[in-house]
Amino acid sequence: MLKHFILLLVFTFTTLPASTLSLLILGSGGPEMGDQRASSAYIVKVDGRSRVLIDFGGGASLRFEEAGVHIEELDVILLTHLHIDHTADLPALMKASFFTPRSRDLELFGPEGNRVMPGTRTFIKRLFENRDGAWQYMGDYLDGRAAFRLRAKDVRKSRKVHTIYRKGDLSIQAVSVHHGPIPAMAYRVNVGKKSITFSGDMNGKYHTLERLAKNTDLLLAHNAVPKGAGGPAADLHMTPYTIGQIASKANAGTLILSHRMLRTLGRESETKKEIRKSYKGKTAFADDKSLYNVR
Secondary structure (H helix, E strand, O other), X not given: OHHHHHHHHHHHHHOOOOOOEEEEEEEOEOOOOOOOOOEXXXXXXXXXXEEEEEEEOOOHHHHHHHOOOOHHHOOEEEOOOOOHHHHOOHHHHHXXXXXXXXXXOEEEEEEOOOOOOOXXXXXXXXXXXXXXXXXXXXXXXXXXXXXXXXXXXXXXXXXXXXXXXXXXXXXXXXXXXXXXXXXXXXXXXXXXXXXXXXXXXXXXXXXXXXHHOOOOOEEEEEOOOOXXXXXXXXXXXXXXXXXXXXXXXXXXXXXXXXXXXXXXXXXXXXXXXXXXXXXXXXXXXXXXXXXXXXX
């Protein structure tokens, strides 16, 4: 009898359906105006619930509303780096949260600082701290007097992949990437055996993204510069050829190209041809509110 009961339990738990995982593009553009795209912002959905927000640049709050995302569903916010086109709408998100039923704390991760940029904790304090913040009337969200607390944490600079967050079936890994003088991180969101990896802005110099993204289902890479880019632009961003090399080394299931700037729009055929020199998998160009499901 006991043996049959144990077999029944094993069968039940091994036949439960795996969690569904999907990527919602809120903003597929860069820092420019004129292309009608919101700046970088992404949502990871698990079983239809919006659990992870990656970056939140200008225009993302409007896309957030249009896509029907709910602030109270979020478990964590990840900032790849602190440039304006990746963080500008954070104050709008926090203000909007006042009008929601959210009551549990919200964790936020981003890179450590250096001589050029503040660390993420300092950045959030400068935005919202009670006495010295730019929006100091929002300080209640840092000191615990609001309905929930925004808990900002610096992710240490490291070229080794490390886990920064774990909750139930959800885990998040991070690694440092090279974005010129700007501290920057790439992230991998894992749910069970499924995963989505985010490059953020980077040029591939550290050779860390291919390790983080190994065998990932979706690799979201930033297509900010075209073939032949040089100078400061190439120090900050991956060329299409580099994107292809990284996607191939990582054996990524599908490559999604976002952060599409005016200098790359209209050059999709050229970009794809460069990527195809190394990577033969499926490649897609993201638009605002595009949805990609992990199979």
